[in-house]
Amino acid sequence: MSRYWNSRVKNISPYVPGEQPRDRKFIKLNTNENPYPPSPKVIKAIQEAANERLRLYPDPQCTELREAVARRYVVKSEQVFAGNGSDEILAFAFAAFFESSGGSQNEPILFPDITYSFYPVYADLWDIPYRTILVGEDFSINIADYKIPSGGVVFPNPNAPTGIPLPLSDVFSLAEYLEKLDKVLIVDEAYVAYGAESAVPLINKHGNILTVHTLSKSSSLAGLRGGYAIGNSELIEGLCRVRDCFNSYTVDRLALAGAEAAVSDAAYYDEINRRIVATRERVTKILTNDGFIVLPSAANFIFIKAPTKTSAAKSEPCIGGADLMAALRERGILVRHFNKNRIADYLRVSIGTDEEMDAFLKACTAIIGNIGNTK
Numbered sequence: 001m002s003r004y005w006n007s008r009v010k011n012i013s014p015y016v017p018g019e020q021p022r023d024r025k026f027i028k029l030n031t032n033e034n035p036y037p038p039s040p041k042v043i044k045a046i047q048e049a050a051n052e053r054l055r056l057y058p059d060p061q062c063t064e065l066r067e068a069v070a071r072r073y074v075v076k077s078e079q080v081f082a083g084n085g086s087d088e089i090l091a092f093a094f095a096a097f098f099e100s101s102g103g104s105q106n107e108p109i110l111f112p113d114i115t116y117s118f119y120p121v122y123a124d125l126w127d128i129p130y131r132t133i134l135v136g137e138d139f140s141i142n143i144a145d146y147k148i149p150s151g152g153v154v155f156p157n158p159n160a161p162t163g164i165p166l167p168l169s170d171v172f173s174l175a176e177y178l179e180k181l182d183k184v185l186i187v188d189e190a191y192v193a194y195g196a197e198s199a200v201p202l203i204n205k206h207g208n209i210l211t212v213h214t215l216s217k218s219s220s221l222a223g224l225r226g227g228y229a230i231g232n233s234e235l236i237e238g239l240c241r242v243r244d245c246f247n248s249y250t251v252d253r254l255a256l257a258g259a260e261a262a263v264s265d266a267a268y269y270d271e272i273n274r275r276i277v278a279t280r281e282r283v284t285k286i287l288t289n290d291g292f293i294v295l296p297s298a299a300n301f302i303f304i305k306a307p308t309k310t311s312a313a314k315s316e317p318c319i320g321g322a323d324l325m326a327a328l329r330e331r332g333i334l335v336r337h338f339n340k341n342r343i344a345d346y347l348r349v350s351i352g353t354d355e356e357m358d359a360f361l362k363a364c365t366a367i368i369g370n371i372g373n374t375k
Helices: 007-011 040-049 063-073 085-097 119-125 168-180 233-243 253-264 266-289 321-330 354-373
Strands: 080-083 109-112 130-133 153-156 185-188 209-214 227-230 301-305 308-310 315-317 346-350
Touching: 040 253, 063 080, 063 227, 063 253, 080 085, 080 233, 085 119, 085 153, 085 185, 085 209, 085 227, 085 233, 119 130, 168 185, 227 233, 253 266, 266 301, 266 354, 321 346, 321 354
Parallel strands: 109 130, 109 153, 153 185, 185 209
Antiparallel strands: 080 227, 209 227, 301 346, 308 315
16 A cells, blocks of 8 residues: 555555456456457458548547447437446446535445445445445345435346346336436446346436446457447436546547447347357256256356255355366366355356357366265
8 A cells, every 4th residue: 555545545445357367278257258259340440440540539429439329229329428348437427427425415326235346446436425235035136125215326237247137117117216316327238138128218218317338248349448328418418527527538549440330230249149148048057957056147147156065054055156266267267256245155157159168067067076076
């Protein structure tokens, strides 16, 4: 800890991303990247944009990308905001719509206790009071628990790291409640392409809904850093005001070209993401048949717990989450473990290609089999 840091930097606990190995080849199932390549149209667009115009600043309004998003979702371009990935947009949204401790109201914002671990980081960064709401025993979100006075609500749909989706009727109901309080509902739709219902159709019914999207998952562009938000024009203007207090030129020319091409090539991405869903369902069935607990997922990952062993005292997994992660790593497979209350025995496993998932399944069988052979 440096004596030069201010109190804000000293007191925050930064987000810790998933491992990105450099010294060994792994099967990476730990960061929810898409296992398939970007659309060829994306590569071509980036190559064509790599020209002498890079000496000029990019369009600060991201006009062509926003227009492409508007066409895809049948909304107006003024209802779209573009940024460097959904994480940047979420940071802007926290700053724009949620009050800090010294603001005009001190009601905490709400999000689930088991959810995307960047939310408390944003809240601490902006000094925003927050309260976590317990998910159910089955890890589902109960919308009724959020219908209390608050500074606003944020959650992913489907939730992370569980992958469990909320029906659109629940999102509508909560938005209606929050709108009466003049509070914003942020729906983080990073994984919505894999089986959940998008709240974009609700933005013209409820002006307090902001949906946030990333190109890292369903568009195979984690290395490009592109994202967008969709909401009413007042919310979009709020995001622009925050952005322009940092850097008006947040998205570079190459990223803009690639992102626009990705958004415009829905047919290509619909096909590869259908393959991911099919692989997810196949792997879920195999793991379940082998005794694993697999939560119902509408994302490009699954949340799993090893088969249980039963004693006179209690029932518990035959191997804990951290140990299973380590055993998989020894076999060249990376998955994600969260050392958190209630989910420490679980692992989040990104869905890779069929070949990668077969290697994962084979490793799981060997690990669990070895445990049985030692008893």
